[in-house]
Amino acid sequence: MKRKVFYSVLTVIIASFFLNNWYANNKKMGLPIVIPSYISTLADDSMEITLYYVKDRHDKRTLQKITFGDTDTAVEGDTSHFFEENTSKLHTIDTFNYQTLNRASFHISAGEIADIYKKDILAKDIQVILSDGTKIPANIKHFEILKTKKEEKLSFISSGGSSDGTGYTKFKAKQNMNLTLINMPKELKKYYDVQVMKSNQRVDLPIKLNKGETLSINTKIKGNIPFSYDAIIPLLSDKDRVGFISLLNNSTISEKDIENLVKEYGR
Incomplete structure (x- = not known):
């Protein structure tokens, strides 16, 4: 009788272990997901683009670079290309049971914005690159650049x-x-x-x-x-x-x- 009880309890423990693992794995996203955003700016002003993204709690990857179409990205300090990353502006701002909410900010100069405007970049052309090199959609639903400031009245x-x-x-x-x-x-x-x-x-x-x-x-x-x-x-x-x-x-x-x-x- 005791042996039956022991094996019954053991079976429940093992089943619970596998069930919990299955549930936790089912909650994992795999790749991070960028929260949908709307961005507009002026072609003659610089701007900070701040993107919020959700990733699994134990995922060490961070959002490192942003690309506009086939425009090159650059490591910090190389001003000969577009869109340097400022790593001091990477933050984790909230934690949930299985995921964390993060944000990453990118400074884009007025000259770079003007170049994006000339290339007629659309929201669907914008992607971000994770620290391991994986490229995912920036999930920007609307991206608009107003060409210039006219004489203001x-x-x-x-x-x-x-x-x-x-x-x-x-x-x-x-x-x-x-x-x-x-x-x-x-x-x-x-x-x-x-x-x-x-x-x-x-x-x-x-x-x-x-x-x-x-x-x-x-x-x-x-x-x-x-x-x-x-x-x-x-x-x-x-x-x-x-x-x-x-x-x-x-x-x-x-x-x-x-x-x-x-x-x-x-x-």
Whole structure:
């Protein structure tokens, strides 16, 4: 009887061991997955591209380089090519049961952005390289470069807000003008309530703005945004760009979000 109990318990222990191993392995992603992002920038400004990525807890690989089409990447210190990596900006910012959430930032100069613009690089052309040389999609859903700043008819006064993108940008008119449109990227429209304030009063577009009057663009987030972004949004007047507002967001993610990422982009 005791022998039967012993073998029964042993069988349960062995089965539990293999079941736990199976479950843990089933939770592994294999290759890291970059969280979807939206990026826009100005061709005559430098920028930092920050990508967030999820990897298995014991995966030692880090995101090391970013490539735009067939453009070369470079090791740090070699300025003869594009897109140096700043390893001091690699961070682990959160840990889950089976994965970690990480981020990597890359500085891109204004000259490099201009070269990317000339090559007509699309979001699907952008990839990242892991520390072991493995290349994976950068998972950028929209990549936009605004070619140049035209002569601005609005002078910048101030801006503020939080890292989730809620904030304001305030301008003053340099001349009489008609403001007809805020060119909000379609990927972000449904997530934001945008308010236009003229001399501290809420107004609807189109509006006439007289010289010396102030204009504030207020953005209020409406819900959780499922991707990270760094977006430059131009203000348009009679088809001219007259000023720019910026939206920034640091990505947040849960265990459930990781499961959904693996289902959509994983093995």
